[in-house]
Structures are given as structure tokens and as C-alpha cells.
Amino acid sequence: MSAFRELMAHQRETEALAQVAGRLAWDQETVMPRGAAAQRAEESGAMSLVLHARRTDPRIGAWLAAAEDEVEDEVSRAQLRHIRREHERTLRVPGDLASALARQTALAQGRWAEARAADDFAGFAPVLAEIVALKREEGAALADGGDVYDALLDDYEPGATAAGLDAMFGALRPRLVALRERALGQGARARLGGRFPADKQMGLARQLARTFGYDTTRGRLDKAVHPFSSGSGDDVRITTRTEEDDPFNCLYSTIHEVGHACYEQAIDPAYALTPLGRGVSMGVHESQSRIYENQLGRSRAFTGWLLGEMRHAFGDIAVADADAFYAIVNRLHRGFIRTEADEVQYNLHILLRYDLERALIAGDLPARDLEGAWNDRFAADFGYSVTRASQGCLQDVHWAVGLFGYFPTYTLGNVYAGCLHRALRAAVPDLDAQLATGDLGPAGAWLRENVQRHGGRYLPRDLIERACGAAPDEGPLLAYLEEKFGALYPDG
Amino acid sequence: MSAFRELMAHQRETEALAQVAGRLAWDQETVMPRGAAAQRAEESGAMSLVLHARRTDPRIGAWLAAAEDEVEDEVSRAQLRHIRREHERTLRVPGDLASALARQTALAQGRWAEARAADDFAGFAPVLAEIVALKREEGAALADGGDVYDALLDDYEPGATAAGLDAMFGALRPRLVALRERALGQGARARLGGRFPADKQMGLARQLARTFGYDTTRGRLDKAVHPFSSGSGDDVRITTRTEEDDPFNCLYSTIHEVGHACYEQAIDPAYALTPLGRGVSMGVHESQSRIYENQLGRSRAFTGWLLGEMRHAFGDIAVADADAFYAIVNRLHRGFIRTEADEVQYNLHILLRYDLERALIAGDLPARDLEGAWNDRFAADFGYSVTRASQGCLQDVHWAVGLFGYFPTYTLGNVYAGCLHRALRAAVPDLDAQLATGDLGPAGAWLRENVQRHGGRYLPRDLIERACGAAPDEGPLLAYLEEKFGALYPDG
Known part of the structure; x- marks a missing residue:
């Protein structure tokens, strides 16, 4: 099989799993029993890890490099452009930073809801400061010298x-x-x-x-x-x-x-x-x-x-x-x-x-x-x-x-x-x-x-x-x- | 981390993903739009592959062997018994046979529904014969000389x-x-x-x-x-x-x-x-x-x-x-x-x-x-x-x-x-x-x-x-x- 086909087969499964993760989020907002929240957090977390592992699969880089020479039609080149874009983005953000962002934003969402209910910005400000610091770090990693x-x-x-x-x-x-x-x-x-x-x-x-x-x-x-x-x-x-x-x-x-x-x-x-x-x-x-x-x-x-x-x-x-x-x-x-x-x-x-x-x-x-x-x-x-x-x-x-x-x-x-x-x-x-x-x-x-x-x-x-x-x-x-x-x- | 803890952490994510797959099946039977069936088959298939890969992870065997000596309490030993049972089952069935069974049973379900609607057993018999042959093969692999x-x-x-x-x-x-x-x-x-x-x-x-x-x-x-x-x-x-x-x-x-x-x-x-x-x-x-x-x-x-x-x-x-x-x-x-x-x-x-x-x-x-x-x-x-x-x-x-x-x-x-x-x-x-x-x-x-x-x-x-x-x-x-x-x- 050509590298392009292997890459697209891999991507197709990733896209299908992303749809599953999206459906899980839909379920959470519409039909999920309210007592299921903590278990759902683990289920969603496990899906995120699966998707992250697929998106950082080391084979993607090699497939991308080889596929460049295989395809010439514009649609296939657009596919490669998207996949490369996402792949490079993933590679640029260190794993520790990605984990910290996932953890802190999950935490911050609850703190934000509490702060909003209490009209208490001062209590939320340190949480926000931490998120901003992590996003600046992420932005710098993604920018690679740019803005x-x-x-x-x-x-x-x-x-x-x-x-x-x-x-x-x-x-x-x-x-x-x-x-x-x-x-x-x-x-x-x-x-x-x-x-x-x-x-x-x-x-x-x-x-x-x-x-x-x-x-x-x-x-x-x-x-x-x-x-x-x-x-x-x-x-x-x-x-x-x-x-x-x-x-x-x-x-x-x-x-x-x-x-x-x-x-x-x-x-x-x-x-x-x-x-x-x-x-x-x-x-x-x-x-x-x-x-x-x-x-x-x-x-x-x-x-x-x-x-x-x-x-x-x-x-x-x-x-x-x-x-x-x-x-x-x-x-x-x-x-x-x-x-x-x-x-x-x-x-x-x-x-x-x-x-x-x-x-x-x-x-x-x-x-x-x-x-x-x-x-x-x-x-x-x-x-x-x-x-x-x-x-x-x-x-x-x-x-x-x-x-x-x-x-x-x-x-x-x-x-x-x-x-x-x-x-x-x-x-x-x-x-x-x-x-x-x-x-x-x-x-x-x-x-x-x-x-x-x-x-x-x-x-x-x-x-x-x-x-x-x-x-x-x-x-x-x-x-x-x-x-x-x-x-x-x-x-x- | 001890082998037992690593094994249980791996298993916990697998169990969470199995819950997601189960929720997807619930969705299919209750709320899924009827036009989504073909896409859903790909989504469910991708989840099955993820679960299969986790259950055949080569680290499980090593974790199991090391964990045997680490735990003595009955609950932990019961956990190991379940994990070993599933692991051994997975190892005994050749990948090709597991794939053939997944493919043939998915196909047969549709053929069965058609045959039932038409009261046509003769038309379904060859499909059933194929399933029986595959299940006999699977049973023999699982039995390892037994019944x-x-x-x-x-x-x-x-x-x-x-x-x-x-x-x-x-x-x-x-x-x-x-x-x-x-x-x-x-x-x-x-x-x-x-x-x-x-x-x-x-x-x-x-x-x-x-x-x-x-x-x-x-x-x-x-x-x-x-x-x-x-x-x-x-x-x-x-x-x-x-x-x-x-x-x-x-x-x-x-x-x-x-x-x-x-x-x-x-x-x-x-x-x-x-x-x-x-x-x-x-x-x-x-x-x-x-x-x-x-x-x-x-x-x-x-x-x-x-x-x-x-x-x-x-x-x-x-x-x-x-x-x-x-x-x-x-x-x-x-x-x-x-x-x-x-x-x-x-x-x-x-x-x-x-x-x-x-x-x-x-x-x-x-x-x-x-x-x-x-x-x-x-x-x-x-x-x-x-x-x-x-x-x-x-x-x-x-x-x-x-x-x-x-x-x-x-x-x-x-x-x-x-x-x-x-x-x-x-x-x-x-x-x-x-x-x-x-x-x-x-x-x-x-x-x-x-x-x-x-x-x-x-x-x-x-x-x-x-x-x-x-x-x-x-x-x-x-x-x-x-x-x-x-x-x-x-x-x-």
C-alpha cells in the first residue's frame, strides 16, 4: 500500500474516533444521567488519550514525507496539508504542556462556574492567570518565533x-x-x-x-x-x-x-x-x-x-x-x-x-x-x-x-x-x-x-x-x- | 510503579473505553438518526480496533507475570484472574480468525434479517454454515485440546x-x-x-x-x-x-x-x-x-x-x-x-x-x-x-x-x-x-x-x-x- 493510502486509512479511523468523542460530549449535554458525571470524565479522558496517541503516532511523519511525492491532485494535496498542519501542531506542543493544559482547563471550568455563581472574580483570577500562562507557553511553542x-x-x-x-x-x-x-x-x-x-x-x-x-x-x-x-x-x-x-x-x-x-x-x-x-x-x-x-x-x-x-x-x-x-x-x-x-x-x-x-x-x-x-x-x-x-x-x-x-x-x-x-x-x-x-x-x-x-x-x-x-x-x-x-x- | 498498578491503570482505561463503546451501541438503538447507520458502522469498527489493540497489548503478559508475586489479597487476585482469562482468550484466537468472525457476523446479521423477513432458511443456511465453521475453529483454539x-x-x-x-x-x-x-x-x-x-x-x-x-x-x-x-x-x-x-x-x-x-x-x-x-x-x-x-x-x-x-x-x-x-x-x-x-x-x-x-x-x-x-x-x-x-x-x-x-x-x-x-x-x-x-x-x-x-x-x-x-x-x-x-x- 502507498504511504498516502496508509496515512489516509490511519486518519480515517482517527476521524471516526473523533466523531465518537463528539457524540459522547453530545450525550453528556442532553441525555446523560446526572449521577454519571465522574465516570464520564474518566471515559472522556480515555478517549482523549486514544486520540492523542493516534495523532502523535510516529509513523505519520514518515507517511507524510513519502506521500508528498505520491499525490498530485489538489484534493489529495489539501488532505495532506490538513494532516501536516495538525501533526506539526501536535509535535510542537510538549506532552507535559498539553497535559497541564488539559488538567488545568478541566479544573478551571468548575472554578469558573463557582466564581460566576458567586460574582467573585478575585477568587477566579489566580486560576485564570495560570491558564493564561499556559496558553502563552503553548502559543510560543506553536508560533516557533512568530506572533x-x-x-x-x-x-x-x-x-x-x-x-x-x-x-x-x-x-x-x-x-x-x-x-x-x-x-x-x-x-x-x-x-x-x-x-x-x-x-x-x-x-x-x-x-x-x-x-x-x-x-x-x-x-x-x-x-x-x-x-x-x-x-x-x-x-x-x-x-x-x-x-x-x-x-x-x-x-x-x-x-x-x-x-x-x-x-x-x-x-x-x-x-x-x-x-x-x-x-x-x-x-x-x-x-x-x-x-x-x-x-x-x-x-x-x-x-x-x-x-x-x-x-x-x-x-x-x-x-x-x-x-x-x-x-x-x-x-x-x-x-x-x-x-x-x-x-x-x-x-x-x-x-x-x-x-x-x-x-x-x-x-x-x-x-x-x-x-x-x-x-x-x-x-x-x-x-x-x-x-x-x-x-x-x-x-x-x-x-x-x-x-x-x-x-x-x-x-x-x-x-x-x-x-x-x-x-x-x-x-x-x-x-x-x-x-x-x-x-x-x-x-x-x-x-x-x-x-x-x-x-x-x-x-x-x-x-x-x-x-x-x-x-x-x-x-x-x-x-x-x-x-x-x-x-x-x-x-x- | 508496580507491575500490578501499571496493569490496573491500563485496564481502567480499557474498561472506560468499553463503556464508551457500549454507550455508542445504546445510542444506535435509541436516538441515532436512521441515516447515520453506515457512518456509525465505521465509528463502532474503529472503537473495536482500539479495544482489541489494548487487549492484545504485549505489555499485559509481562505485567501479569510480575504482578503475580506482588499481590496477595483476594480482591487483587480476583482482578488478575479476570485479566489473565481475557488475555489468554485473546492470545489463543489468531488475529485472522478474529477478523473473519467480526466480518462474517456483521454480514450475517443483515442476511439473517432478510431471511427472517422472507421466511427463507435455505437462503440463510450457507451463511450460517460459515459462521458455525468459524465458531468451531474459534472454539477449538480456545479449548486448546479440551471440549x-x-x-x-x-x-x-x-x-x-x-x-x-x-x-x-x-x-x-x-x-x-x-x-x-x-x-x-x-x-x-x-x-x-x-x-x-x-x-x-x-x-x-x-x-x-x-x-x-x-x-x-x-x-x-x-x-x-x-x-x-x-x-x-x-x-x-x-x-x-x-x-x-x-x-x-x-x-x-x-x-x-x-x-x-x-x-x-x-x-x-x-x-x-x-x-x-x-x-x-x-x-x-x-x-x-x-x-x-x-x-x-x-x-x-x-x-x-x-x-x-x-x-x-x-x-x-x-x-x-x-x-x-x-x-x-x-x-x-x-x-x-x-x-x-x-x-x-x-x-x-x-x-x-x-x-x-x-x-x-x-x-x-x-x-x-x-x-x-x-x-x-x-x-x-x-x-x-x-x-x-x-x-x-x-x-x-x-x-x-x-x-x-x-x-x-x-x-x-x-x-x-x-x-x-x-x-x-x-x-x-x-x-x-x-x-x-x-x-x-x-x-x-x-x-x-x-x-x-x-x-x-x-x-x-x-x-x-x-x-x-x-x-x-x-x-x-x-x-x-x-x-x-x-x-x-x-x-x-
């Missing part, structure tokens, strides 16, 4: 650099701040009133999942504390949650996760259980979830159709007409919590985290000073003050579990979604007429054809450029937001 | 031999046949009439699971095509099924699986994720499921309480009184299907299979002649004729997937349950008064103390002898059945 933050970022968004993001994010901030000030300056708008039974929310969520193209013969929708999407290929599962006084939480979380899931489900089956058989980056993944949720799902055309479905599901609801419903779905509101933010303010939450985590990793911001820095920045960007750490720097689990360089991919995903939305509108001129009838078919087909089916075949920026005909930039997202929210919140 | 069938049997019931079973089973057959002839000679008795909504059956099933001591914080009950129990320690899950015209199918399947699950849940936590942390054999496992289901669950005392619960769950049901209800729960009825058989006839179904599979493995019965042999034997034991292979030799999946030596453990479990029931009645004299109020507490406590908590600590026969004060034999089971069904079906 430490870039090396961490590259894990989630191959090819992205802080320098590249800085210009993009710098252009977003003032215009987003201006937009939020204009909108919120007009006073608070009412949210949707009434009670919406959980079982009816789930019924409508299932309908929306199908409407957006989720293949439920190769996936399933369950409830969990946090919405997420999990798995690749023919077993891609999503979760959502219900709050009886806020049906949009359930419905738009579902559409968001359906975006992630449709991406995984649409990848060329020829790539199944290979490195190309997964979404290519966190940013591109988020672009799919966001364009489904926002540019499509929160559009005037689609919400007009959704209102009818909501009346069908819940009976009469307290909304005058489709325009009023659209305004409620897209209402801007004050708030401290990223995951509850609207389209305009969401990216402000991210930009704050991006700047702070870069300072943490650079060593410019000691972990103990994070709360103060967070609160100062929040007041500057949002105009009101954080009073509790659980509504400030302790609200997200990311840093506690070592995810540095991850937050910016959320905004990058929104930027990509802006670019894709512009290209989609050009390719499907009567998109609104379709959305107004709940027809996501042509929009989904365009995204499948131009983005989703390619899996890991192209680098993220190249993929977006191929789909849109231009390199990604923040212009289309800003134009979309300013047009949409300018109309929703017109100047006095 | 081939015993070697296969030992996989499921350590220490059991065909010679030992022959006397036991030979004594059962004529008295069971006599009992069935007497009962069925009185004509058919009516089954329970009415419709029983599935959701109410599940509600009562959940209540019964708790009543019998199932810890739902460390387990869960779901619906599946076939009832089963899965997992050990703190994550032991069970399934059941519902048929709207037969609530006893759901309720007694649940109690049966609860018996299996309570055994796993009650094992000493000090044995968790070690070879002692699982039920010791198929026979002992079945003894727990059967004593919960039959000697306790189908007793006059308990069914009196259950009738009240059924009326509470379903409203008025068409039963005159508790005696009539007891008679319906325990009605004997003609039928071809093992899994639908009553307490008296169940073991006749097993004895038939036991004799036939011994003949297959001995080479005395060619696979192509199985259908004829089955039908002849069935007519002799049951007094009426099989007309379709799906109601005869194709009804069970066991042989198609290579389970030879497994069937007799069902009857062995009933024999053990008979012994345990006699000892339990002696230890808990007012058992019926407790059962009549739905109180399974003292019965469960006695079984936990005398059987369940020990896990794999003792050999099966030794375990039963410790619990009952005498070596297991068929006497108590026969006495119980003849007394119970003699009273239910009194002589003219």
Missing part, C-alpha cells in the same frame, strides 16, 4: 492574523457604536408579550429546522442548557432551549444551529471521515449559522412568513402586523450578555473580548486586572456600567477552558456572512419573494454549492473569495446593518 | 460445562413438558382485553423501575425496538417497548431490564472500571432479571398491588379481582416465540436451542439441516408444528452473530433465580406482606448484599452457593414452578 496570539488564532481560523483582523475590526467599531447610539437613543421598544408553551416552541423549532434544510434523517434536535451543533457527515445533531416568555430564544437558536448543521451535512460525501469532511474554520462555520439566523431568518421577508407560522402555532399573538413583528424581532436593547445581543451590538461584545484577550496573551494585562479593564471598556463601548462579574468578564466560559483566539472568529463569521449575503442577493435576485413564502430552497442551494460542499478543501479566505468574487472585508456587513437598522430606527 | 462447546460456553458462563448442564437441563425437560401439557390441556385462557395508551404504559413503567430500586440518577429508561440494559457503574441505561393491546409486554420487560440494571448499579463502587465492576456472567445476570420479573414481579402478592396501580394508571380494566388478574399475568399460552413465552415454557425454548447448537458445534448437525431438526424437536416438546422459519429457527439473532453457548445461560439464570428465591424467602419470611404493598426494599437489599455488590469477585457457581448455602441445582426452580402453576392450573 504568539496569531499562533493561537490560527488554531480556529487558519491563515488569519491579528494584523489582518485589526483593520477590519477597527473599521467596525465606530460605525457599530454610532448605530447603537442612534437606535437606543430613541428609547426602549417593547418586547413580545405573552406566554409560549415549551412544547409548541419545540414543534415550531422542528418545522423551522426542516424549512432551513436540516436533514433530520441524518440528525436530531434536542433540548439542552446551551444550544450547540455536534458531529459531521451523516450524524449532525443540534440542541436548543426554551423560555416560555421568549420564543425567539428557541426559534433563532435553532435556526443558528441549523446553519452550522447544514454546513456539516452538505459537505461532499467523498470527504467523509477525512480532514476535508468538516467545516473549514470557526469563522466560516459562524458565517453559515449567522446568515441563516440573521440575514435570512431576521429579514423582513422571512419574518412576515414566520408571523403566520407563529400565529398558527400559538394562536393570536399581541402584534399589530408584520412590520411591527419585524421591528420586535430586530429590536435593539440594552444588555450585558453577549449571547443575548442583537445583530448590531453582538460584534461590540466580541471586539471588547478580542482586545482584552490579546492584551492578556501579550502580557500587557495581568489576569488580576481583567475585571477592571473589562468594566472600563464596556462602559466606553456601551454607555452604561457592569456591576456584577457574572454580567461582565465571568459571563463566558471560553477563557476558563483555554479558548484564546476563538472570540474573533464570531465577528469574522459575521463579516463573512455579510459578504456571502451580498453575493447571494446578486445570484438570487428574487430572494425576498422566496423568503416571504418560507422558501429557503434557492438560498440554501447557493450556500451549499458555493461554501458548504467544499468542507476543508480551501483556506477560509480563499473559500469566501471564490464564493463572493472578492476578498472578505467588513464593508458589506456594515452596509447591511446600517441599511437595515437605519430603516428600523430612522433619524428623528 | 469445543465448553470453551464457547465458558465465554458467557465461566466454569460452566455442557456435562454439568446436561444433568440439570435433562431433569427440567420432562417436568416442564408435563406442566405445560397439564395447563394447556385445560384450554386457552383469555388475555387482558382493552387498549392501554403508550404514554401511560411508560409512566407506569417508570414508576415500576423506581419501585424495584432502579436509580434513575445513574440511569435512564427509553423506548427501543428490543428491551435491553447497557452500561456499568454510574451510567446504566435500560430500554423497553410498548404495545397498546398488551401492557404486560412493556411492564414486565421493564422489570426484567431493571433487574439487570440494579445488578450493575449495586456493584461495590471500589470495583468501578475494573474487571470486577461488571456482572460476573450471563447466567447470574439473568438470575437477577428473572427473579425481579418472575418470582417477585409475577407473584400473587405483588400482582395484587400492581392491579391497583394499573387501575390508577389506566382507569377501570376488565378484570374481576386480584386473583383473576394474577391468573391473567401468569396465563400459559401456545406460541412459537421464545421472547413471548411464559415462565413454564420459556425454558423449553432454551433447551431446544441448547441441544441443537451443541449438535451444530459438534458437527453432528449440518447447518442446512437445522430447520428440519428444529421443527421436529419443537413438535416433540410443544405438541404443535412450526410452519414458518421466522417462527422457528430464524426467530433469534444469536447464532447469526456468533453467539453459541449463550442460550443455556438463560435457563441457568432461571435455575439460579429459583435457588436465590428459596434463600430469599427463608431470609425474609414476610416477603409477601411487603410485596403486597409494593415494597421491594428488603428483597432488593438481600439481593444486593448477597449477589449484586460482589460484581465479578466470585465465580458464578461459588457466588450462588455463598448466597444460598448450597450449590445451584434445578430443584428449587421446579418446585416453585410446579407449586405456582399447579395451583393456577389445578387437576380436573
